[in-house]
Amino acid sequence: MSKLLVINASSTPCEKSYTKGLTDLFLKYYQELNPHDEVIYLNLNNEKMAGITLTTANAVTYWNQEDAHKYIQQLKDVDKVVVTSPMNNFNISGLMKNYLDHVLLANETFSYKYSKKGEAIGLLPHLKVQIITTQGAPFGWYTWGNHTENLKGTWEFVGAKVNTPILLAGTKLPPLNQMSPSEAALTLEEQIKKGAREF
Numbered sequence: 001m002s003k004l005l006v007i008n009a010s011s012t013p014c015e016k017s018y019t020k021g022l023t024d025l026f027l028k029y030y031q032e033l034n035p036h037d038e039v040i041y042l043n044l045n046n047e048k049m050a051g052i053t054l055t056t057a058n059a060v061t062y063w064n065q066e067d068a069h070k071y072i073q074q075l076k077d078v079d080k081v082v083v084t085s086p087m088n089n090f091n092i093s094g095l096m097k098n099y100l101d102h103v104l105l106a107n108e109t110f111s112y113k114y115s116k117k118g119e120a121i122g123l124l125p126h127l128k129v130q131i132i133t134t135q136g137a138p139f140g141w142y143t144w145g146n147h148t149e150n151l152k153g154t155w156e157f158v159g160a161k162v163n164t165p166i167l168l169a170g171t172k173l174p175p176l177n178q179m180s181p182s183e184a185a186l187t188l189e190e191q192i193k194k195g196a197r198e199f
């Protein structure tokens with residue numbers, strides 16, 4: 001039995017969120033295949049730390065027990081993480097950025113010790129990660145913004161094995177913007193089923 005952490009980083013209400021629609025379909029297939037796994041939901045909208053941006057004023061206390069170490073421990077305690085985020089201004093959402101700023105901590109989730117120049121050693125090699133992303137524009141419109149690759153590289157940096165990401169692109173354009181989140185998710189049904197099987 002595995003422990004699965006599902007991180008929601010969209011500020012859209014759940015019932016209207018394309019990212020949530022995609023995640024729900026992925027979890028449906030995953031849970032059909034792994035009915036005894038424990039699923040832990042982490043909605044960053046409800047976590048104080050995800051609203052805290054690193055500034056000069058809080059730089060000394062930013063990585064404290066409640067806001068950072070508790071969440072790092074959670075990553076050490078689970079086997080798999082479903083990391084989800086919409087694109088916000090060509091990047092991951094601010095909620096996800098604040099979460100990552102808290103958990104990407106040297107000597108806790110990665111280390112430069114004993115590594116070759118420029119390379120870090122990831123300290124979370126036990127983790128498997130499935131990335132689920134959405135964006136309003138078709139893939140490739142913004143050559144300078146690829147939040148999906150950003151997340152993939154970030155989780156590989158901490159040593160995780162990252163499954164092929166699932167990206168729903170073009171949610172602001174027809175035909176996806178005329179569909180509900182659950183209908184839109186079905187346009188990637190085969191890819192989602194494959195991802196769930198391989199996770």
Ligand SMILES: Cc1cc2nc3c(=O)[nH]c(=O)nc-3n(C[C@H](O)[C@H](O)[C@H](O)COP(=O)(O)O)c2cc1C
Pocket residue numbers: 010011012016017018019020086087088089090091134135136137138171172
């Ligand atoms: C504040 C904000 C910024 C956004 N910036 C972008 C962007 O830079 N590029 C893009 O393609 N879509 C952008 N979008 C559209 C969202 O990525 C898209 O609607 C996504 O599917 C929303 O997912 P959600 O419904 O789960 O929140 C933005 C949406 C919001 C609310």
